[in-house]
Amino acid sequence: MPIDHAWVHREMRKKGVPLQLLWVEYREASLSDPQQLRPYQYSQFCERHAKFREQVDASMRQEHRAGEKTFVDYSGMKPMLADRETGEVIEVELFVAVLGASNYTYAKATLTQQRDVFIASMARTFE
Numbered sequence: 001m002p003i004d005h006a007w008v009h010r011e012m013r014k015k016g017v018p019l020q021l022l023w024v025e026y027r028e029a030s031l032s033d034p035q036q037l038r039p040y041q042y043s044q045f046c047e048r049h050a051k052f053r054e055q056v057d058a059s060m061r062q063e064h065r066a067g068e069k070t071f072v073d074y075s076g077m078k079p080m081l082a083d084r085e086t087g088e089v090i091e092v093e094l095f096v097a098v099l100g101a102s103n104y105t106y107a108k109a110t111l112t113q114q115r116d117v118f119i120a121s122m123a124r125t126f127e
Contacts, residue, residue: 001030001037003045005052015077019046064100072097072122074113081109097125 008022023045030039040048075094082089092109095118099105106125110117 001026001033001035001039003040003048003052005049008049009053009056019049062100066101067099069100070097070125071100072125075107079109095121097122 003026008019008026011017011022012019020042023042026045027039030037039045073096075096077094078091079094080089081092090111092111093113095108095110095113097106108121108124110121
């Protein structure tokens with residue numbers, strides 16, 4: 001059964017959508033196909049999609065001089081932390097900073113994204 005690579009590519013841009021899940025959906029769709037074409041197995045599905053991505057993923061390599069730039073943001077995904085003593089689960093923010101030249105990464109879980117918390121996270125980043 002042919003793979004709709006454009007659909008796979010669009011779905012992969014969504015948060016938390018792994019290629020394996022898309023393969024499962026593709027395989028299940030093949031079961032309802034009136035032509036009864038056999039689906040690719042997972043390894044072939046991945047290889048064919050990787051070849052497709054090589055053709056469509058345009059990227060621009062950027063050079064950054066050491067110490068010139070730091071990229072900072074909150075990840076958008078909210079991990080959960082559990083208190084060891086009480087078992088209470090808390091949703092936290094994930095602060096991430098990356099140095100441009102080396103890709104050296106600093107990450108810190110915080111309770112909020114408020115200004116004072118952000119400033120403290122920035123200070124710890126540069127420490």
